[in-house]
Amino acid sequence: MTQPTAPQPTTAQPDTALSFEQKLANYADLLVHVGVNLQPGGKLHLNAPIEAATLARLIVQRAWEAGAVAVNVEYHDQQLTRLMYDHAQEAALEYVPAWATERAMHQIDDGYSFLSIAGSDPDLLAGADQGRIARRSKVTAQAGKPAAERHMAFEINWS
Secondary structure, eight states: OOOOOOOOOOOOOOOOOOOHHHHHHHHHHHIIIIISOOOTTOEEEEEEEGGGHHHHHHHHHHHHHTTOSEEEEEEEOHHHHHHHHHHSOHHHHTOOOHHHHHHHHHHHHTTEEEEEOOOOOTTTTTTSOHHHHHHHHHHHHHHHHHHHHHHHTTSSOBO
């Protein structure tokens, strides 16, 4: 009598793993359609670090495909921020142009959705003057307060 043998495991399984690029594209789709719920005729303002340019481009593509009538991208370079903290005059740390606040308020009034990609180098500000960083943070928070209040009141879609 022969003993039944256990089935041998197979190594040939369908390749169901998504590539990094496909995951990034799916994430962009999620951000546009769920994160800010962009509708046809909608407008999007995207803030992104330059290190996230690939994701930003995918988000812009998805926004246009969703029927956006306006898509604005504002890139930020963390290295330039560090240079400001290290080398700018004190007056530069406390300067925020009026047009920056006015632009944000105009975009809110015009029905823009806002999407921000966050990401930073945790070591970038190591050794920087914390007092200068605090002064700049306070000034930018004060300048952005009117727009931030409208964001927090859920007058706009944001993510």
